[in-house]
Amino acid sequence: MTSDVAAAISRVHREEWARVVAGLARRFGDLDLAEEMSAEAFATAVERWPADGVPPNPGAWITTTAYRKAIDRLRREARRGELHQEAFMLADAGAPDETGAIEDDRLRLVFTCCHPALPMDARVALTLRVVGGLTVAEIAHAFLVQETTMGQRLSRAKARIRSAGIPFALPQQEDLPDRADGVLAVLYLIFNEGYLASGSASDPLRPDLTGEAIRLTRLVRDLLPAGSRERAEATGLLALMLLTEARAGARVSSDGALVRLDEQDRAAWDRALIDEGLSLVRSSVEAVDRGEGALDRYQILSAINAVHASAARPRDTDWARIIALYSDLERLDGNPLVTLAKAIAVSELESAEAGLAIVATLADRLDGHHAFHTSRAELLSRIGRSDEARTAYDRAIELAGNTAEIAHLVLRRGRLAASVPSDPATGVKPSDRPTRPITQGEPS
Known part of the structure; x- marks a missing residue:
């Protein structure tokens, strides 16, 4: 199989899988059948497309193939009498909709x-x-x-x-x-x-x-319903997603490593998504100001992301506002990752030592989470405790599962070379210069 065909199949699977499975599930009322026949359709594509070429409308080809395989399966399974008859009725109704109608x-x-x-x-x-x-x-x-x-x-x-x-x-x-x-x-x-x-x-x-x-x-x-609590939560979640997705183009370097928020090219952020997200956040805050309830978890998270998105430069970030929002979130959500993210904000507004003191209180609850060790490593490196930072990086790398994040952590750890001499004037090694930590609780 050529790389072009393999890439096409991979792309179609990403784009069409859910639509094909959903369409078959609606037609046949059987999730197992829908999933299995969709998988078989993609397996057929792997067999045939290298010889026949990628069809002009790959999604429609997969949909039709999966549909026909489902009909064939039902024909062979006479024990599924009622569904068997329904399948033929559906088949007589014509080919499945290829786009739009089953959106x-x-x-x-x-x-x-x-x-x-x-x-x-x-x-x-x-x-x-x-x-x-x-x-x-x-x-x-x-x-x-x-x-x-x-x-x-x-x-x-x-x-x-x-x-x-x-x-x-x-x-x-x-x-x-x-x-x-x-x-x-x-x-x-x-x-x-x-x-x-x-x-x-x-x-x-x-x-x-x-x-x-x-x-x-x-x-x-x-x-x-407009004005409902559930609508407000959905608005907050949508804003959070938009503001986070806006940074996607700047989050991974050319060599596949995660790029921290303060090092990202903000010109690469999607301004249209940011503008829409900020508008939704403003509407949520205005509703609270009118006495229509309080900010929920999604709305607080979107407000935190709005602070980051509104800063033209990393040094313009309103860390006091972010700390206040994380404090609000702590009262709603006892997840220790929230406190971990707040600790990072505290380290920015006050000092690395202040942030590290908060991080230390989370050891029992977050020892098995890579974000805890990542944050600890970065804060330790900022105050010159490189050996401890290296150990923390090792643990974070061991626990992390994302390739870009692992690459980022390996890079950060590599900058902690113990053999690098300290600056005689300050006693600080070049690798120990202040860097800002990244946690899962904080956007990247």
């Missing part, structure tokens, strides 16, 4: 995967698999479980959908608010997987996932 099928699939009948970890895993197109191995890595364990978890979730008769449909309007929290949480996790992919050897960033998460969040927001 909302992906949103239906998200609500199906996020049904309250499923536990939250199953909702997330299932949505990552059938909407995000991640492999079972990638999802298992993200959840820190064995691949066989994750495969069983996904199988149980799909079996639950079948046994409970969960429909492949949007909930009724009156049911939307009760379902919104779970759906938004899963969409945020899908976005995060695209923002910094876990265990991906070739794609440290997954713009297909971040783009799909943004698209679906827009649709969910439009479905929710």
Whole structure:
């Protein structure tokens, strides 16, 4: 297979997987069938496209192939009588829509995967698999479980959908608010997987996932009643996604290493996304000023990102405002990663020692998280404790799963050469000059 054909298949899989699976699931009411036949269609493409060439409309080719394979499967399985008859009725109705007409099928699939009948970890895993197109191995890595364990978890979730008769449909309007929290949480996790992919050897960033998460969040927001708490949460999440995605073009260097926020080329940021995100943040803040509730978690996170996006230069960042927002978030969310991110902001406004003192209080809860060791390493390096910083970098590299992040950490650790002599006038090594740490809780 030529590299061009392989690249085309990879691109079509990223762009079309969710749409194909969603369309088949709606037509046949069977998620297993939809997923298996979609996979077989891509396997057929791997066999045929090298000889036949990439078709003019690859997405339509995959859709039609998957649809025909599903019909063939049902013909062979006479035991599935009612579905067998339905399949022929669908087949007689003509070829499946190739574009546009099934656009909302992906949103239906998200609500199906996020049904309250499923536990939250199953909702997330299932949505990552059938909407995000991640492999079972990638999802298992993200959840820190064995691949066989994750495969069983996904199988149980799909079996639950079948046994409970969960429909492949949007909930009724009156049911939307009760379902919104779970759906938004899963969409945020899908976005995060695209923002910094876990265990991906070739794609440290997954713009297909971040783009799909943004698209679906827009649709969910439009479905929710204006003025409702759920609509405000969706607005905050959309703003957060837009402001974060705006930096995508500057987040990875040409040699594949993550680029810290303060070192990014801000001219490469997407101003249209930033302007839209800032407008949404302003509307949220104005609503709070009118007495319409308080900022929720997504709105606070989007406000933090708005501070970064509004700074023309790193030194213009309003760290006092960021600390205040993280303090608000701490009161809503007891996640220690929030406190870790606040510690970084404190180190910027006050001193590395002040930030390190906060980080030290999180050791018991975050020792197994690479962001804790990364932050500790960077702060230690700023105050000249290079040997301790090197040990912390080693632990961070061991725990990190993203290729771009590992490359960044290796680079940072390499600048801590113990053999470099100190400046006789100051006693400080060149490698110990102040640098700003990066954590998962802080945008990059």
